[in-house]
Amino acid sequence: MKRSIGITINGEVYEETVDQRLLLVDFIREVAGLTGTHVGCSVEGRCGACTVVLNGKAVKACLLLAVQADGASVLTIEGLARDDALHPIQDGFWEKHGLQCGFCTPGLLMALYEFLQNPKHSDEEIRTAMSGVICRCTGYVHIVEAVKHAIATVEALSPQERKEWFNE
Amino acid sequence: MYPRAIENYFAPTDVAEVLTLLQQHGEQAKLLAGGQSLMPLMKLRLAEPQTIIDLNQVAALDDIREENGRLHIGALARHADVATHPLILQSYPLLADAARNIGDPQIRNRGTIAGSLVHADPSADYPPAVMALDGQLVVAKADGGTRTVALDDFLAGPLMSDIGEDELVTRIEIPVPAARSGGAYAKHSQVAGDFAIISVAAHITLDPSGICQQASIVVGGVMPKPGRAGQAAGLLQGKALDAPLLTQAGEAAAEEVETEDDVRASAAYRSQLIRVTVPEVVRQASTRAGE
CATH class of the missing domain: 3.30.390.50 (CO dehydrogenase flavoprotein, C-terminal domain)
Structure with a gap:
């Protein structure tokens, strides 16, 4: 029923004995106390608010058991900014007003994290990359603008800077 | 909505181990691949497995290659990998089209080809594509045997497929298409x-x-x-x-x-x-x- 696991989240190891049915999103929120990862639809993994980066890939944390992430590395919204500096993707949303209520924003940023590492993208590709997170406020236009802003920022980074921002 | 309590969770690392676990727990067990259909079903309590056999640690179950005139796609190949694999884009663009149409990027990062075919949703993207290519499934049995079955015959109806409690789909095989x-x-x-x-x-x-x-x-x-x-x-x-x-x-x-x-x-x-x-x-x- 219970199992001892360790998950590295934003570079810090969290060890806990958990119910085997515990969802990864609840490990992140309840065990690690990182409540920036949100729970929206809570059933079928449709809304994407719980998206995190697991071993480099964007996944919905409500569709994984925490025990499946034993030994894995997870990046959440709390791991994006460095000291006082916003991550380029956060900065894009700040500059272009890519959010209203903000509930979907953490999931959206984590869904775009992998995508932005190779920033040459068409408008169509931007929209596809966003398609796994539902926003009920913005109508998405400002989000697309925010992603374009972030792409421009990432493209202007030196290789070293890029590595720093995308080194989980 | 939350899954029922899970009595046993196993994360085997090779196919032989999976088959042994299936023999021991078959009736109460569910194989967990990408989980993009099974986890929602578990949350809705439409599936209430006591035992989960997680396939994600099984080595070498996700490779994609041509061998003896057939394309082999490992059971655990993710939709994102099929959608972008150079060999598939070159010779089987129909499969890449189907993979690209499934769900969204996060789902494509987790979902697997064998998971989709075994789940047998009549509105899913892979089944018509794999059928059009005369695809077959290679199924390993707990008693050590294997069988090969055409997807046409494997799909039995809505969410029903011809998979036994002691069986594991190990790969999909598709004949290499003729020229032109x-x-x-x-x-x-x-x-x-x-x-x-x-x-x-x-x-x-x-x-x-x-x-x-x-x-x-x-x-x-x-x-x-x-x-x-x-x-x-x-x-x-x-x-x-x-x-x-x-x-x-x-x-x-x-x-x-x-x-x-x-x-x-x-x-x-x-x-x-x-x-x-x-x-x-x-x-x-x-x-x-x-x-």
Whole structure:
């Protein structure tokens, strides 16, 4: 029923004995106390608010058991900014007003994290990359603008800077 | 909504171990691959497995390669990998089309080809595509045997497939297409990433003068499982694929594939979508065959 696991989240190891049915999103929120990862639809993994980066890939944390992430590395919204500096993707949303209520924003940023590492993208590709997170406020236009802003920022980074921002 | 308590969780690292676990726990166990269908079912308590056998640590179950005239796709190949694999983009673009149409990027990062085929949703993207390519599943049995089954026979009905409690699909096999072959897949859905209202997969082989030698057309989004439009495909054989013939094939497919009303669309709307989509998809397949 219970199992001892360790998950590295934003570079810090969290060890806990958990119910085997515990969802990864609840490990992140309840065990690690990182409540920036949100729970929206809570059933079928449709809304994407719980998206995190697991071993480099964007996944919905409500569709994984925490025990499946034993030994894995997870990046959440709390791991994006460095000291006082916003991550380029956060900065894009700040500059272009890519959010209203903000509930979907953490999931959206984590869904775009992998995508932005190779920033040459068409408008169509931007929209596809966003398609796994539902926003009920913005109508998405400002989000697309925010992603374009972030792409421009990432493209202007030196290789070293890029590595720093995308080194989980 | 939360899954029922899970008594046993196993994360085996090779196929032999999976089969041993299936032998011990088969009746109460569920194999967990990508989890993009199973986890929602568990949360809804439509599936309440006591034992989870997680396949994600099993080594070498996700490779994609050609061998002895057949494409081998490991059971655990993720949709994102199939959608972007150079060999698949080059020789099996129909499969890449289908993979790219599944869910959204996060789902494609987790979901697996064998998981989708075993789950057997009649509106899923892979089944019509794999059927059009005459795909087969290689199934390992707990007693040490293996069997190979055509996807046409493997799919039994809505969410029903021919998989035993002591069996594991290890790979999908597809014959390497003849020269001058091409395929395409398209679907209609209410919103991006949703299941299909209808979808159409076509695979075409042309002779050097552009005459259709072989054609297969499969329609998804219909009950109880994707349906072959055999008469429509038959119309194409031995002919040049001009616009009037493609229109005729669309008419034939709409006539022969039975549609039903459901929450997504009416039967009549589905038939109309089949009528107009079959010519588009066959045209794209034949263009690719000629390239």
